[in-house]
Amino acid sequence: MFSDYMNIRRQPVPMLPLDRRTGVTEVEAGYDEAAAMREARRCLRCWINTVFEGNEPDGSQCILCGGCVDVCPEKCIQLVPLESIEFPPEVVNHLETSPSLFRVELDDVAAEELGVITGSAMLKDETRCIRCGLCAERCPVGVITMEAYAMRPMEAR
Ligand code: SF4
């Protein structure tokens, strides 16, 4: 955390002057780089992240409605056909020999079936997610929740 971060004031968003606002003109001009960096220093580092987890018994299994994909303002979620994902032999082998990595989300699929079976996969680009929580709000079956967790440093894994 930056020292004294609790006293860093919110950066006002530059706005178009009133006399230049016409019709549907966008009025928020956005931060320049320096202001954006100052604003980013106010981050409280809550470590809130999306968690995708559902199961059939409690009725919270993903129904592939695509709502989370549609609502995401950063376009960081995609639903893609499994056939479009390549599983090279070394990946399949790694999964077969690392049970802790496998059978987490793909309960009914054996590693050797990857690349053969049909279905859908949800991909998320964590580097673009702004943790807004809209996908969790939108999900009609409660598959997505926003939960806090901290990443362990690489050396501690
Ligand atoms: S939290 Fe917001 S930005 Fe992140 S995946 Fe969900 S909708 Fe997209």
Ligand code: SF4
């Ligand atoms: S909104 Fe929920 S049910 Fe719909 S595709 Fe996303 S995770 Fe699945």
